[in-house]
Structures are given as C-alpha cells and as structure tokens.
Amino acid sequence: MADTLLEIQHLNTSFRIHDDYYAAVDDVTLTVNKNEVLAIVGESGSGKSALAFSIMGLHNRAKIEGSILFKEQELVGLPYSKLNQLRGDQLSMIFQDPLTALNPLMNIGDQIGEAILLHQKKLTKKKRKERVIDLLNQVGIPRPEQICEQFPHQLSGGMRQRVIIAIAIANRPELLIADEPTTALDVTIQAQILDLIRELKENMHAGIILITHDLGVVAEMADRVAVMYAGQIVELADVHTLFEKPLHPYTRSLLHSVPNEGQDKLHVIQGIVPSLQHLPRRGCRFAERIPWLDGSAHEEQPELHEVEPEHFVRCTCYRHFHFPAEREGWTHGIS
Amino acid sequence: MPQVLLLSVLVFLMAQMMPGDALSGQIDPNIDPAAIEAQREKLGLNNPWYVQYVDWVGSALHGDLGQSFRHKMPVTDLIGQRLANTFWLAVATLILTYLIAIPLGITSGRYNDTLRDQLITGYTYIGFATPLFIFALVSLWVFGFKLEWFPTGGSVAPGLEPGTFPYIVSKLQHLLLPALSMALITTVNTVQYLRSEIIDTKQKDFIITARAKGAPESRVYNRHILRNSLLPLAAFLGFEITGLIGGTIFVETIYSYPGMGLLFMDSIALRDYSVVTSVVLLLGVVSILGVLLSDIILSIVDPRIRIK
Amino acid sequence: MAFLEVKNLKVHFPVRGGLFNRKIGAVKAVDGVSFTIEQGKTYGLVGESGSGKTTTGRAIIGLNKITEGQVIFEGEGLTGKNPRRKKDVQMIFQDPYSSLNPRKRVLDIIAEPLRNYENLTKQDELEQVIQLLKRVGLSEDSIWKYPHEFSGGQRQRIGIARAIALKPKLIIADEPVSALDVSVQAQVLNFMQEIQEELNLTYLFISHDLGIVKHMSDRIGIMYKGRFVEEGTTGEIFNSPQHIYTKRLVAAIPDIDPKKRSLQKRLRQEVQAEYTRSYHDYFDEQGLVYDLRNISDSHLAALPEKG
Incomplete structure (x- = not known):
C-alpha cells in the first residue's frame, strides 16, 4: 500500500x-x-x-x-x-513521565532547540529561536518567550509534557x-x-x-x-x-x-x-x-x-x- | 557561625586543661614566686576561664592571637608566612586531584564493567587501602632521595630573590612531589564518586529523550550526562577541602614543607599552646568555609536551588 | 449520630525560610472541609x-496534624492520643511496592498490629494470620515469604490483610489501585467490596480515577485546592453536576465507546467554553472555591449566593 x-x-x-x-x-x-x-x-x-x-x-x-x-x-x-x-x-517519541524526561539543568528553550539544531544544522540561531517559540505556541504554552528561559522544575507536569511533545514534533x-x-x-x-x-x-x-x-x-x-x-x-x-x-x-x-x-x-x-x-x-x-x-x-x-x-x-x-x-x-x- | 563558636570554646578549653601556662616556660626559675603570681594576676591568668575566653576571642578578632613563646614572635606573623605555603600546596593538590579524577571517573563511568573500568577501579581500591603517610614516605624516598628528581625538603631553594622567575620555578618544584603524592591518594574518592554519578545519570529518562532527539553519543555525554554528573562534585568540594587539611599535616611533616601542618606538629611537640590553638581554630574556620563554598558553587550551577 | 463526621477540617503546612528558618507562610492543603460518612457505606473523595x-485522609487517621476543626468518630472526638483511632481506623496505601517492609516476612507484617493491641499466644497469632491470609485469598504458606515474592495485586492484598487484622470499622483507602494493572485493579476492587459486606466496613475511598470512584462509592465529594466544590450521591454527581469544575472532571473521563467520540468532544468543548465564560461565577477573586450550599437534601455545591 x-x-x-x-x-x-x-x-x-x-x-x-x-x-x-x-x-x-x-x-x-x-x-x-x-x-x-x-x-x-x-x-x-x-x-x-x-x-x-x-x-x-x-x-x-x-x-x-x-x-x-x-x-x-x-x-x-x-x-x-x-x-x-x-x-x-x-521518527520521534513522546515519553511517559514528564517529570523525569527533561534534563533538569538545561533550560526549556535549549532542550527544544537541541532537537532542531541536530537536524537543521544550517538554521541560524535567531531562526531556531523563532521556531522554538513557534512550537511552544503550537503546543499551547502561554508566554513562550519567558518559558524558554525557565527550567523544568519550574513547570507543572502538564506543561512539561507539552514541552516533551514540542521536542517530538520539532522537525515535523x-x-x-x-x-x-x-x-x-x-x-x-x-x-x-x-x-x-x-x-x-x-x-x-x-x-x-x-x-x-x-x-x-x-x-x-x-x-x-x-x-x-x-x-x-x-x-x-x-x-x-x-x-x-x-x-x-x-x-x-x-x-x-x-x-x-x-x-x-x-x-x-x-x-x-x-x-x-x-x-x-x-x-x-x-x-x-x-x-x-x-x-x-x-x-x-x-x-x-x-x-x-x-x-x-x-x-x-x-x-x-x-x-x-x-x-x-x-x-x-x-x- | 555557631560551629566556629563551638570550636573556639572547645579549643580554648583544651588549651586551658593542658599543664602549665604561658608563663611557666618563659621565666627564670630564680624569680620570686610572689612576683610571678603578681604577673599572672596582671595578665589575667587567674580569672575564671570564661573571662579569659572572652578576652582571647576579643583579641583574636582584632588579629592578635597571642605570642609564640618558642619563636618569640606574634602568632599572627608566624601563621601568616606558613599560610601562604599551605595555601599553594592545597591549591596544587586540588588541581591535581581533579586533573586525575575527572578523566578517570568519566572513562570508568562511561565504559563501566569493561577492562578500562576494571583497571581504574583497581587503582581506586589500592588508593583506598594505602595510608597517605606511607605512600608519601615511599614517594619521597623513591623520587626525592633515590632518583633525585625532586627536592626533599623546604618550600624554596635558599638564596633566591622572591618574585624572580627562578624563585617561582623552585617553589613549584618543591610543591610538586608533596602535592602529587597527596593527590594520587585523595583523588580515589572523587574518581569513585564521579564513576557512580555517571553510571546513575546514564540511566535517567532524560538521556533517553536526548537519544530519541537523534543526538550522537558524544553529544549525549558532553551535553547531558557530564554536566549532571559533575554537579554533585561541586557539593563534594567542601569535604575535599576538609580532607586536604588532614592530609597537609601528614604530608608537610614528611616533606618538611614549612606550612601550617608542619607548624602544627612542631608546636605540639614544643608545647607551644598559643600556636596550637590558633592553628586548630584557623583550620576549623577553613573547613567550615569549604562547606560554605560548596553551597555557593552549587547555587550558581544548579538552577533548582538558585537563590530567587 | 453520624458514623464519621469531619467538621471544618483544616490542615495547614508551615512554609519555612529566611534566617533561622522562621515560619514565613502556610500552604493551606486542606482549608475547611466538612462531610459525614454513614456506617457500611463508601465515600469517594x-x-x-x-x-x-490525601491530606484529608491522612489527617483523619492522624498522620497529618490537624490545624483546626474536628473529626468525630462514633460520637467521640478523634484526637492525637485516642487509641480508637489506631485500632478502629486503618489505612490502605497507594503503592503496594513500598508500603510493606521488604525485610519482614508476611507473618510479621500482618501480625504487627495484633502484637501491638492484642495479647495473643504464638499459636493464636499464627492461626489468626492464616485466617486473614485465607480471607484475602492467599495461601497458608505465604506467611514465611517476603513481600518481593508477590505480585503487585497480591501485595496490595497483604496490605489489606494487615489493615483488617484488628477488625477495624473504618478503612481509609488512598489510591489503593492506582499502581496496579487493569486486571489486577478489578481483583482488588472486587475484594474490597466483598470484605465490606462481610465485615460491615466503611470506606473513605480516595482516588483521582472517576471511573473507579463511581463504581465503588455511594457518596462522592469533589475537592479542589483544599476545599469541596461539590458533594452528593454518585448519581447526582455524574448525572447532574452543578459546579463547573465537576462538569470539567466528568467531561474529561474518556468514554469506552468509540462511537461516542464526537459527542464527547462536543461536550468537552461546551464545558470548556462555559468554564472560560463563567469562571468568575464559580470562583472568588483569589480563584478559591465558595462555601458549599444545599441544592437538594443530599446534593451540595460551592456556588455563590445569588443576590
């Protein structure tokens, strides 16, 4: 088929x-x-x-x-x-436990940005940042600019799961x-x-x-x-x-x-x-x-x-x- | 701060309990005991201990730690010279400790249960089992006396002008062997600690997330595993410093390196109590500062405990 | 006289910080909760x-300190030292993997409450433990085994055996099946219903799973931010929820019939629209819940006084 x-x-x-x-x-x-x-x-x-x-x-x-x-x-x-x-x-994956699936020492923006960086190497830093904001909007996270600078422990479980989804769909x-x-x-x-x-x-x-x-x-x-x-x-x-x-x-x-x-x-x-x-x-x-x-x-x-x-x-x-x-x-x- | 206070009381009481006082060794035995007693009264030595303690703390806070009756100079000056030597020895040891521990710990943790890991853990077990003073003695004998690669005593060759290039080189030469022999032993704790941290972090869920992003192994290690495993080492730094203090006492004595440790041992042997109490107090303060330093480092590198 | 009456229960946890660890605030985990349970019934929280x-359940049995309010059990106030609290009220915990001491044999785990409250000879104690094990459907030779030798469902039954050892009247079950697989959940839930009939037990059943609470409970209380938003019989809560928060919860349960998918979706969108539109009709300026008001004799909801 x-x-x-x-x-x-x-x-x-x-x-x-x-x-x-x-x-x-x-x-x-x-x-x-x-x-x-x-x-x-x-x-x-x-x-x-x-x-x-x-x-x-x-x-x-x-x-x-x-x-x-x-x-x-x-x-x-x-x-x-x-x-x-x-x-x-x-090919991407969303995980079960949003509390442990994010790196505690990396801010949200960098964690999503990493997924983009690894597959779209030519993208400028500025473009990448825009894409991250875009993704955060797409998964329904309010105030994306601020959230980018935050660390996983500052977000609720539901918000963290949205971040994990954003990582998974970063490259469509x-x-x-x-x-x-x-x-x-x-x-x-x-x-x-x-x-x-x-x-x-x-x-x-x-x-x-x-x-x-x-x-x-x-x-x-x-x-x-x-x-x-x-x-x-x-x-x-x-x-x-x-x-x-x-x-x-x-x-x-x-x-x-x-x-x-x-x-x-x-x-x-x-x-x-x-x-x-x-x-x-x-x-x-x-x-x-x-x-x-x-x-x-x-x-x-x-x-x-x-x-x-x-x-x-x-x-x-x-x-x-x-x-x-x-x-x-x-x-x-x-x- | 309460720890420092408690330590100072303990040290003071211990010094008080030792037989004799500052006058007993300094006085011509032909002097009239009544005159000595008058002198005692004048110096406040007959006051109850807590009054003496308050006096002592008061002057210590003003930088006056009393007189060394053996060296016939203020304790503050005496310690000042030695402190610099010990400080450099400690810094060198600390740098060497991490220079050895980080690559070994990372290799051991990343490739755990392979031959490489077994060799490294083998070394750490030997390190755990070997007493520092024996190891220091052996390396002094082998590298200092037999091979003559390093000087065997002092902190600098005599007759050099302070601040000149040969002076600094000579300082370093004198430092290296004691620092290295101490680092080789104390580093095994850190190697083991780092190894288990890495093995632990390797199994965390966020490492799977990183792999699922398509991150190559090198990036998984450098970006995700290492930072999370090195973080607890910062917390360990405070204990490392406390451990160093114990180590310097042995090592300085063995290498006759003129630092606080050697001063401490000599002063005990000579019953130079005012020096002993001051050194103990100072070392106590340093180890407490070490813990404080760990907290500060941790709060800078760990966003979870960053001060709001 | 109610069997268990909770009156205006408050549990506040101090928040400490600053210099000398002073109390700088309080988390109002439970903030003015009242309800009653009748004997032999199951109350779903x-x-x-x-x-x-969970804090409410733990406060009733004395695991959390009560800041204010009363817990009256069979007409008697349950305070810290009341021995009845320990004997007549028992608790079943969420995680069957960590709530049993791994270094103790099943015999010692189940006999522990017996040893504390009853003076039995070794022989009587052994017999009682075997009786209890049989009652929860475990074989006699289980007494010499350790917790790790059992599956999750079996461990939860060991926990239940310990809880019923002293013939309690009230059991507080805190998420008793959340950590278990679907088929094992059924086993434990059925079993809880059976011993309820046999021993005339009363349950305070704490859970986040509305499907299970619906199945188990006679009455249900819905909590939000430390307060009740709604309370009523199971039918009232599920068929005519009054508070927007209850409506949201009920609408969020996935329906097991794939044909109702679009219906569910529409319902959820309607509720969401109502939630955004009329949020301020249901919550005060601080986003907190109003006091409960009677809608009918048995049905209460936290709605503001219409004035």
Missing part, C-alpha cells in the same frame, strides 16, 4: 537474563499507515514499550531480530550515525510514538494532551503509535488497535470492531474488568501475567488464565487468523470462550 | 493532584 509508513515483520526483541535470551517482543508483525493512530494496548509485561523502544533503537543491550521498515528503509541493524539522522526528525515527524503519554497526568490535563495529539495528527498527517493500558484512551483516540499479551499481538482490528465485537478472550476480559455502566462486579482475570523468564513459550500463552476452557480449544502453535477482513485474532480458543459462571469460583482471581 | 484529598 502506498500509504504504509512503517512495516514491522516478525520482530523479536530479546533481553539477556543470566545467560539466556528471553523474547519480550515475540514475532510481531504490524503496519502503521500515514495519518492514522494505531493504539497498542496491554498491561505491564506485555512488551508494548519494548516494541516502541525497538523501533526507536533505544534498547541498550537487547537482541533485535526481524525487520522494521520505515519508509522502505531497514531500521534493524542500522548504524547509529544513520539512525540518528532519522530519530528526532522523521512522519511517525510519532507516544508511550503512555498521559498516564502520569490528571484527567483534565489528559483530555487536553490527547486533544493536542489529535490536532497534530490532523495538521501533520503523521502516523501515530499510541501505547497505553487505558481502554478509554484507546476508544477516544485510535483508528486501529493491536492488543498485546505476553509479547505477542493477540488481536488486531479497527477500533469500532474491537470494542463492538472483541473476539480474543484477553480482549474480552480486559473490557470486562474496567468499571462500566450498570456493572455490579468487575471481571477478574485469573492468575497473573507471567514474568519474562516464565512465559509459556509453547501453545496459547493465555491458556493458563482461562483454565475453565478445555485444552483442546487452543491451537498447538497459535497463529494470527484473519477472521474477517482486517480483523486478526490469535489462537482458536476465542471460538469456545465464555465467561465463567460466578458459582464456579473463578471470579476471585485467587491464585 | 476525588480530586486532582494537589487538591488535598
């Missing part, structure tokens, strides 16, 4: 624990198009942040295998000198990765930041990968959604399909475990997310969390099936899945 | 960071 911006094929990202490598991202295949928000949902340990860091080449000591094509350029194995021409320019990126951009913020600030990201998409026609654990944020922002569990994509669909006709047991369980209208008891997913070293590497990874389903419901090597056009689900267990009746005693989630 | 909700 002409509009494909990012094409990830069979990506494996493994970390070394003691003397073995364990895949935190396990055989992920995914595309991101221009002018689209792809949400990646999952809980901690699902591999969603590891995936984002792999795209940006930010892992220090990980083994990355497979292919990440960004505008037909291979990112896996790309030397840093080449990668640094892309990072912060066509084509792909923007937002890793839990509002998790650390208050709800009213969250709404403002989400509006801002949405506006940026509309103005710049960028592709956006939005990583979050918050299903409400997904429902508000995404065009397509990938649900990750234990390093794998378990379901991939457009946002309306995913919320109306979720198929994978994990997706359905997640949707049932958040408080919703007229719900008395929340659904509890049995057991816990296995740690990286203890992931079941064979068979359906979600099987042990839905033990009331018969073993034969699962595939031996679960694959992503395209059950409807553009709607993918891993394993066959979704066909047999049902929520347990309360008397069966699974609702406590006691392990 | 909502606010954004810095609103004073």
